[in-house]
Amino acid sequence: MKKHKFNLDPPKLLVLGFAAVILIGALLLTLPVATEDGKGLSFINALFTATSATCVTGLVVVDTGDTFTMFGELVILSLIQIGGLGFMTFATFLFLLLGKRISLKDRLLLKEAVNHLSIAGVVRLVKRILLFTALIEMAGGIILSIRFSLDMPIGKAIYYGFFHAISNFNNAGFDLMGNFQSLTSYVGDPTVVLTISALITLGGLGFLVMNDLYEYRETRRLSLHSKVVIYTTLMLTIGAAIFIFLFEFGNVKTIEPLSIQGKVLGSLFQAVTPRTAGANTLPIGDLTHSTLFLTIILMFIGAGSGSTAGGIKITTLAVLAAAVWTQIRGKEDVVLFRRKIVMETILKALTVTVIGLFIVVTVTMILSITDRGHNFIMYLFEATSAFGTVGLSMGLTPELSLMGRIIIILTMFAGRVGPLTIALAITMRRKRDAFHYPEGKIMIG
Amino acid sequence: MKKHKFNLDPPKLLVLGFAAVILIGALLLTLPVATEDGKGLSFINALFTATSATCVTGLVVVDTGDTFTMFGELVILSLIQIGGLGFMTFATFLFLLLGKRISLKDRLLLKEAVNHLSIAGVVRLVKRILLFTALIEMAGGIILSIRFSLDMPIGKAIYYGFFHAISNFNNAGFDLMGNFQSLTSYVGDPTVVLTISALITLGGLGFLVMNDLYEYRETRRLSLHSKVVIYTTLMLTIGAAIFIFLFEFGNVKTIEPLSIQGKVLGSLFQAVTPRTAGANTLPIGDLTHSTLFLTIILMFIGAGSGSTAGGIKITTLAVLAAAVWTQIRGKEDVVLFRRKIVMETILKALTVTVIGLFIVVTVTMILSITDRGHNFIMYLFEATSAFGTVGLSMGLTPELSLMGRIIIILTMFAGRVGPLTIALAITMRRKRDAFHYPEGKIMIG
Ligand SMILES: [K+]
Ligand SMILES: [K+]
Numbered sequence: 066m067k068k069h070k071f072n073l074d075p076p077k078l079l080v081l082g083f084a085a086v087i088l089i090g091a092l093l094l095t096l097p098v099a100t101e102d103g104k105g106l107s108f109i110n111a112l113f114t115a116t117s118a119t120c121v122t123g124l125v126v127v128d129t130g131d132t133f134t135m136f137g138e139l140v141i142l143s144l145i146q147i148g149g150l151g152f153m154t155f156a157t158f159l160f161l162l163l164g165k166r167i168s169l170k171d172r173l174l175l176k177e178a179v180n181h182l183s184i185a186g187v188v189r190l191v192k193r194i195l196l197f198t199a200l201i202e203m204a205g206g207i208i209l210s211i212r213f214s215l216d217m218p219i220g221k222a223i224y225y226g227f228f229h230a231i232s233n234f235n236n237a238g239f240d241l242m243g244n245f246q247s248l249t250s251y252v253g254d255p256t257v258v259l260t261i262s263a264l265i266t267l268g269g270l271g272f273l274v275m276n277d278l279y280e281y282r283e284t285r286r287l288s289l290h291s292k293v294v295i296y297t298t299l300m301l302t303i304g305a306a307i308f309i310f311l312f313e314f315g316n317v318k319t320i321e322p323l324s325i326q327g328k329v330l331g332s333l334f335q336a337v338t339p340r341t342a343g344a345n346t347l348p349i350g351d352l353t354h355s356t357l358f359l360t361i362i363l364m365f366i367g368a369g370s371g372s373t374a375g376g377i378k379i380t381t382l383a384v385l386a387a388a389v390w391t392q393i394r395g396k397e398d399v400v401l402f403r404r405k406i407v408m409e410t411i412l413k414a415l416t417v418t419v420i421g422l423f424i425v426v427t428v429t430m431i432l433s434i435t436d437r438g439h440n441f442i443m444y445l446f447e448a449t450s451a452f453g454t455v456g457l458s459m460g461l462t463p464e465l466s467l468m469g470r471i472i473i474i475l476t477m478f479a480g481r482v483g484p485l486t487i488a489l490a491i492t493m494r495r496k497r498d499a500f501h502y503p504e505g506k507i508m509i510g
Numbered sequence: 511m512k513k514h515k516f517n518l519d520p521p522k523l524l525v526l527g528f529a530a531v532i533l534i535g536a537l538l539l540t541l542p543v544a545t546e547d548g549k550g551l552s553f554i555n556a557l558f559t560a561t562s563a564t565c566v567t568g569l570v571v572v573d574t575g576d577t578f579t580m581f582g583e584l585v586i587l588s589l590i591q592i593g594g595l596g597f598m599t600f601a602t603f604l605f606l607l608l609g610k611r612i613s614l615k616d617r618l619l620l621k622e623a624v625n626h627l628s629i630a631g632v633v634r635l636v637k638r639i640l641l642f643t644a645l646i647e648m649a650g651g652i653i654l655s656i657r658f659s660l661d662m663p664i665g666k667a668i669y670y671g672f673f674h675a676i677s678n679f680n681n682a683g684f685d686l687m688g689n690f691q692s693l694t695s696y697v698g699d700p701t702v703v704l705t706i707s708a709l710i711t712l713g714g715l716g717f718l719v720m721n722d723l724y725e726y727r728e729t730r731r732l733s734l735h736s737k738v739v740i741y742t743t744l745m746l747t748i749g750a751a752i753f754i755f756l757f758e759f760g761n762v763k764t765i766e767p768l769s770i771q772g773k774v775l776g777s778l779f780q781a782v783t784p785r786t787a788g789a790n791t792l793p794i795g796d797l798t799h800s801t802l803f804l805t806i807i808l809m810f811i812g813a814g815s816g817s818t819a820g821g822i823k824i825t826t827l828a829v830l831a832a833a834v835w836t837q838i839r840g841k842e843d844v845v846l847f848r849r850k851i852v853m854e855t856i857l858k859a860l861t862v863t864v865i866g867l868f869i870v871v872t873v874t875m876i877l878s879i880t881d882r883g884h885n886f887i888m889y890l891f892e893a894t895s896a897f898g899t900v901g902l903s904m905g906l907t908p909e910l911s912l913m914g915r916i917i918i919i920l921t922m923f924a925g926r927v928g929p930l931t932i933a934l935a936i937t938m939r940r941k942r943d944a945f946h947y948p949e950g951k952i953m954i955g
Contacts, residue, residue, distance in 0.1 A: 160953060273953070289950035312879070354878035354886045362871065370953040380952050385864065392861040393932075395939030404950020408853055413954045415860060416837040419830065426807065433799035434757075441799045442886035487838075488955025494840030505734035505849020507825050508605060508718070508815035509858045510933025 074493075075159050076486035082151070083119060083482055090115030090144045099137035106132075109470055116474045118144035120481035121152075121373055123238020123343030123456020124447075124473060126463050130241035135224075141239055142228055148481075149235030149268070149373040154194055156371035156485055157272050190276070197275050198234070205230035205264045212256045229344075233264040236373040238343020238456030245463070248334075252320075252346035253327030258334050265342040266302070269368030270294055289404045290380065294369045296402075297379040298340075305336035305363055309356050318351035339363035341375045343456020350459045354442065357459070361446055364453040365421065370488075375454030375480050377421045384414040413491050417484050424483070425452050428476050435468040436461070451476035452483075519938075520604050521931035527596070528564060528927055535560030535589045544582035551577075554915055561919045563589035565926035566597075566818055568683020568788030568901020569892075569918060571908050575686035580669075586684055587673055593926075594680030594713070594818040599639055601816035601930055602717050635721070642720050643679070650675035650709045657701045674789075678709040681818040683788020683901030690908070693779075697791035698772030703779050710787040711747070714813030715739055734849045735825065739814045741847075742824040743785075750781035750808055754801050763796035784808035786820040788901020795904045799887065802904070806891055809898040810866065815933075820899030820925050822866045829859040858936050862929050869928070870897050873921050880913040881906070896921035897928075 094111035097103050106114065110126050117124050118141045129141065210226030217225065225241055232239045240247050251257040267275070277284075277291040287295070310332035313320045320328040334346045339360045352360070367376015383401060388411050391399045399406040428448035433441065439461060447461045451473045465473060539556035542548050551559065555571050562569050563586045574586065655671030662670065670686055677684045685692050696702040712720070722729075722736040732740070755777035758765045765773040779791045784805045797805070812821015828846060833856050836844045844851040873893035878886065884906060892906045896918045910918060 290952050293952060354889065355875045357886070358871065358875055358878070370955060378953075378955060381954050384952060384954065385860065388857055389861045389864045392857050392936050395936065395941060397941070397943040398946055400947055401950065401952070403947050405947045406952065407949055410952060410954060411860075412833055412837050412856075415830065416834045417955050419834045426803065430800045430803055433803070440885055440887075441802070444799065484955040486955075488953075491837050491840065496840060496842070498842040501843055502845050502848050502850045504852055505846065507735050507738055507829060507846070507851065507855060508823075508933075509826050509829065509855060510815060510823060510862050510929040510931075 074490075075155075076482075076489050076493075079152075079155055079159075079486060080482050082155075083148070083478065086144065086147055086151070087112070087115045087119045087478075090119060090140060093140045094133075094137060096136075099134060099140060100132055101134055102132075106137075109467060113470050113474055114141065115144055116477050117456070118142075118237065118239060119148035120454050120477045121145055121149045121235045121237040121375070122451065122454040122477045122480070123232075124451060124458055124462045124477065125239070125245070125456075126465065126470060128243055128245050129239050130243040138228065138241065142231055145232055145235050145237040145239060149237065150194070150198055152481065152485075153272050153371060153373060154191065157190065157194070159485075159489055160273070160371060190272075193276060193279070194272050197272065197279070201264065201267055202227070202230050202234050205234060205260055208256065208260045212254070212260070229261065230264060233261045233342055233344060234268040234373065236265060236268050236342045236368070236375070236454070238338075240344055245460075247345045249346055249348060252331050252334075253323055255326070255330060258330045258346060261342075261344060262334060262337045265337050265340075265344075266298065266368075269340055269342075269372050269374035270298065271369035271372030271374075273371060274369060289402055290370075292402045293380055293383045297383045298368065301340065301363065301366070301379065302333075302336050305339075305359060306333045308359055309335050312353050312355040312359070313347070316351070316353055319347045319353075335360070336363070339453075339455055339457065340366065340368045340379075341453045341455040343450070343454075345457055349446075349457055357442055357446060360457065361442075361449045364449045364455045364457065365425065367453050367455075370485075375452075375484075377417050377484055381414040381417050381484075384411055385418060388414075413488055416491060417487055420487055421452065421484065424476065424479055425449050428452065428472060431472055432461075432469055435472065436464070436466050439464075447473065448476060452480035454480050519935075520600075521927075521934050521938075524597075524600055524604075524931060525927050527600075528593070528923065531589065531592055531596070532557070532560045532564045532923075535564060535585060538585045539578075539582060541581075544579060544585060545577055546579055547577075551582075554912060558915050558919055559586065560589055561922050562901070563682065563684060564593035565899050565922045566590055566594045566680050566682040566820070567896060567899040567922045567925070568677075569896060569903055569907045569922065570684070570690070570901075571910065571915060573688060573690050574684050575688040583673065583686065587676055590677055590680050590682040590684060594682065595639070595643055597926065597930075598717050598816060598818055599636065602635065602639070604930075604934055605718070605816060635717075638721060638724070639717050642717065642724075646709065646712055647672070647675050647679050650679060650705055653701065653705045657699070657705070674706065675709060678706045678787055678789060679713040679818065681710060681713050681787045681813070681820070681899070683783075685789055690905075692790045694791055694793060697776050697779075698768055700771070700775060703775045703791060706787075706789060707779060707782045710782050710785075710789075711743065711813075714785055714787075714817050714819035715743065716814035716817030718816060719814060734847055735815075737847045738825055738828045742828045743813065746785065746808065746811070746824065747778075747781050750784075750804060751778045753804055754780050757798050757800040757804070758792070761796070761798055764792045764798075780805070781808070784898075784900055784902065785811065785813045785824075786898045786900040788895070790902055794891075794902055802887055802891060805902065806887075806894045809894045809900045809902065810870065812898050812900075815930075820897070820929075822862050822929055826859040826862050826929075829856055830863060833859075858933055861936060862932055865932055866897065866929065869921065869924055870894050873897065873917060876917050877906075877914055880917065881909070881911050884909075892918065893921060897925035899925045 091111040095105045097105045099105055113126050206227035209230055210223045213225045214222035274291045274294045277287050320331045331347050340363050366382050367378050368374030370378045370380050387401045388399045425448050429444045432444040443459045443461045446459050450457050536556040540550045542550045544550055558571050651672035654675055655668045658670045659667035719736045719739045722732050760766055765776045776792050785808050811827050812823050813819030815823045815825050832846050833844045870893050874889045877889040888904045888906045891904050895902050
């Protein structure tokens, strides 16, 4: 019953803000001027597309390049930029605000994560967020434009270059290539594969990490958060690429016909895109079950906190892995890079993971009922892709029933705002218990 | 470099003991007298069958009733009884021993779990374990014998009655019905379904819970451990039965043709058997994807610690669920039944779960490579069934390649001894860290 009725919870503000952007985007996409057939999109498909773009997911019920006019495409691109940039800025702000709020209460939980970023430096941070985004998207756009100009007229090449640079830096997964083919025609092209891989990976680090890297020249040190994000990103990407290379080596429908360079580039991109970009150079439906299952796991994990990427986040994975490793070694403290991880952080990571698993399992079950007749892995893949805001699909998306579309819209939304709002809500609501029960013992294993 | 060379770690003793029993059983099953064709089983199939029986799993590469002579069947039944009873006794002893060992070191971690069971009372405990087993198997055997005598000669009925009572109390999943049909012909039979459900559920509680219940007349109280096991068992069984009833209601290949009573009994049994019995009254391969996925989750969870059942155990699930629920509610202490759960227990539960997930994921991937050409869910189902020592199969087991058989043998073994040995090793090896790193902060979500 507060007097300040505009004093919304930050999590609520995030949810309502995203919902408003999606609704405006959806209405714009129903306009006749948005589609090439001059009829506009049906509301459900417009809502699906706007949600997918704003949540930087990339699942599509209609092919972006084939369906939309340039107006429609620019609406989508705007939603991607607002969704990606807005989320990162919002998340970064909130971590700062909570850091302040908590330190005022004499609790230092989030302080080091945002160590050298004082509240006074927030304006500088926003400028820097815009600067990083502009610089990286510009660099990527120019490289891709030059590359695409070999295949198409220069004007179209520049448009395509920047569209795909923005889409991929924001981990959005939308493309203009037509016929749901994504980037499959560039599977062995080092310029496209490496540029887009770099855009995806940078976007997935998150701004605090980019900022840490930017200030490294002066500070000569990285925060624990940045070390964990960078190290885990490298490990997961290289590890996954090696496994995918082995799994697909003999698969005639994917990398078997390619040269060694093509095989490596194809495997690398398939390792990068599940976290959580959504463009693909290999035909997803033709991958081996091993690669598909690995992709599902990578999609669930996602990339960095407060980044353009989705999933439960690699810091969450790293904290849980460190906790398990500590147990196996019989140690007491959970340690990452010579820093003790407090129990509150481990419980937060557990909570985000369990709720994520619950959402994916529930959506998979619902899809298998609303959209019968497909292989089980297609449901699991689609549910994880939506939750992780990835955008990869084995081909189920355009065939989804009305109920299936609604379910996936809700999942994309939950996947984008869910992990952050859960983690924030936990941090904000945590308080000392008024009394404590005596300890009880229970057997495990 | 200890002098006492027979002073094995309890976990090592468990592993070596099980391996020895399996090997002896496998050799017996290769004897010509073991099979009806007079040739004996091939070594790999004998090893598979002996592992499945000793680990009370129930996955079979050859049909038990069709393949084996009564000698072979009695070897299997002996392995089941040794494996089930031996594991329970061993686990209970170890919890007691560790409770003593730790309390001597002034650490009370396991004490309440084994509260009123002093070391002096161990002989009484063993007698009680044997008494419970004999009484329950006897009661089940008599009821089933009477029921089967309506369908077959009295001698065979008694043999079948006791074989299935022993197999199901030990959660072993072996049956003599022939043609891999398990109990499908009794789907709507209340006597068979309810008797075997009771045997499975009692076996899955574990001896400490049974003992608690037995002493309830005097003590008028249940330990925390028993409360959690009983409450979670009820919740999971009833909840799963309702969902399976809904998922299968319109499935013409499963419960749709049955009467309402048949539908309820079929759903109930399909909710009971994944934890982790392995007999089935519904054709597993014909279940809906929703039911199959739910079954996979139930198989992974399993039943009580120190019971005849497998899986990560319901106490593990309950502790993690309580930890997540505490976070969501913004509370500090993780509480179950008015008792605080210490962090060490939560971390142990996390470790057992993560290692279990890792095993299931890895085995699923390997199976999809060694045994190509099946639906993905068949690999996931088979891997979880083996890890959880469940024994349900969508039909993959008899078709497994040589490599596939070896993988499943290893998984069954890991699934049986793994969770307990991990939990024990963690408990035994835990020590204070010599020094502590400063706390580090990291973002989650
Ligand atoms: K995406
Ligand atoms: K079993």
